[in-house]
Amino acid sequence: MNPLYRQLLRPLFFRLPPEWVHQRAMAALEVDAFTRPFRRWTSTPTPELEVELWGKKFPNPVGLAAGFDKNAEALPAWANLGFGYAEIGTVTPLPQPGNPAPRIFRIPEAKALINRLGFPNVGAEEVRLRLAKLRDRGAWPSIPIGINIGKMKDTPLEEAAADYLECFHRLHDFADFVVVNISSPNTPGLRQLQDKRFLESLFVPMLNERDSLGTRVPVLVKLAPDLIEAQLGEIIEVIGDLNLDGIVATNTTIDHSSVTLQETGGLSGKPLLKSSTEVLRFLHRESGGKIPLIGAGGVFTADDARAKLDAGASLVQLYTGFVYQGPLVAWEICQGLRAEPAA
Numbered sequence: 001m002n003p004l005y006r007q008l009l010r011p012l013f014f015r016l017p018p019e020w021v022h023q024r025a026m027a028a029l030e031v032d033a034f035t036r037p038f039r040r041w042t043s044t045p046t047p048e049l050e051v052e053l054w055g056k057k058f059p060n061p062v063g064l065a066a067g068f069d070k071n072a073e074a075l076p077a078w079a080n081l082g083f084g085y086a087e088i089g090t091v092t093p094l095p096q097p098g099n100p101a102p103r104i105f106r107i108p109e110a111k112a113l114i115n116r117l118g119f120p121n122v123g124a125e126e127v128r129l130r131l132a133k134l135r136d137r138g139a140w141p142s143i144p145i146g147i148n149i150g151k152m153k154d155t156p157l158e159e160a161a162a163d164y165l166e167c168f169h170r171l172h173d174f175a176d177f178v179v180v181n182i183s184s185p186n187t188p189g190l191r192q193l194q195d196k197r198f199l200e201s202l203f204v205p206m207l208n209e210r211d212s213l214g215t216r217v218p219v220l221v222k223l224a225p226d227l228i229e230a231q232l233g234e235i236i237e238v239i240g241d242l243n244l245d246g247i248v249a250t251n252t253t254i255d256h257s258s259v260t261l262q263e264t265g266g267l268s269g270k271p272l273l274k275s276s277t278e279v280l281r282f283l284h285r286e287s288g289g290k291i292p293l294i295g296a297g298g299v300f301t302a303d304d305a306r307a308k309l310d311a312g313a314s315l316v317q318l319y320t321g322f323v324y325q326g327p328l329v330a331w332e333i334c335q336g337l338r339a340e341p342a343a
Contacts, residue, residue: 005326018104018113022068029074032139035081035327042082042331049334051084053292053314054218054245056144056176060084061337062305062330063317065296066148066179066222067115071122072130079143082331086141087317088127089148090181093166095123096153099186105263106323111300112272113320115252116265118186119150124170131174144176148222153187160193161202168206172217180206183224183251185266191224196234203242218245225250225276225297232279236287246292248317249283250276253297269320273298277311284312300325302336 013021028034049060063085064078070089078086098120105114121127127147134140149167151160164180172178182193182202193202203219210217221244223235239247252266259271276297283293295308299318308316321329 002326002328002332010324010326014106014108017102018106019101022104026069026073029077032076032080035077038080038082038328038331041328042080046334046338049084049337051314054177058084058144058315060330060334061309061313061315062333063087063146063294063315064322064330065317065319066090066146066181067117067319068322070120072127072134075134075141075145076139079141081327082334083143084330084334085144085146085176085315087146087148087179089121089179090119090150090184091121091124091127091147091167091171092119092150092152093124093163094152095126096120103265105261105265107259107261107269110259110269110271111320111324112259112267112269113323114256114259114261114263114265114267116186116263118153119184124149124167128170128174131171135174145174146177146179147171147175148179148181150181150184150187151190157189157192157198160198161205164202165205165209168209172210172213172215175217177218177220177245179220179222179248181222181251183222185224185252185254194223194227194231194235196238199235199238200242203244207242220244220246220248220294222248222251223279225253225272225279226255227279229282232282233286236283236291239291240287244291246294247283248294248296249280250297268297269324270298270300273304273307277307280308280313281311299333300329302333302340305333305337306340
């Protein structure tokens, strides 16, 4: 299927507007009958790839990154396609349209994308209703589901904690883990929340809410690849003090020096592989391996995934790799990881 996609379907899709293609793809993925046939390839158990983390079992370490299934439209599809977990969102407290189109740009020669979407989504309450309906009809996916949450575009940074708390309150009971997105470059000022002065005020109310509910939903933070080591060191210190459950490293980059297209937005894909893996390796080393890490950025192949795992990641995830490699990319990566187990 993937060779067919890369040789025939991808050239066709790449002649069409990126967001239009994405919307049609999501509509197709929402139909269970469309992805169920892929289970003939992807359903073979791979116990050697299983990961146990936060008391949860991941059938393999390859996940779908946030941003693809923003509104929880196609949750059953991701297990059918061979993913070991999926992360939905980014979800904000209320619906918002995001930034004006066009806002996704392909760079085929670099196997990259630039996006400036700005958290378009249907809002936390609508996502909650969708998740509840999925569970009530017995269609909940067989893989762990993460929920990525963010603040509204117009919410001042000093009031951002309330937005994250609202999303957590509405969605936590459907999440195997929650990722706090403070690193997208497409919401004005958002990355300032990575500063040490904001982190404690952002997370303490959420962790207190979690504790008051008597639950232990893992709470992670998603970081940018553009932070310097001093900033990363401060973040590790705060995460240790707060006893956060992990880090997703990394989001897209604002460094576009590796590509010729100079649109504003976050760059993802192959150009991000090296820098995001270096951030991952630094976080693993400086935390003494005590903070669980999810590696994201430039994962297209088993070799890319192995580089993240060797750098200290427990799990990896992809978005742009799905666009370029095709619907069975997770299955392909897992086959490669099985063929070349960790040293």
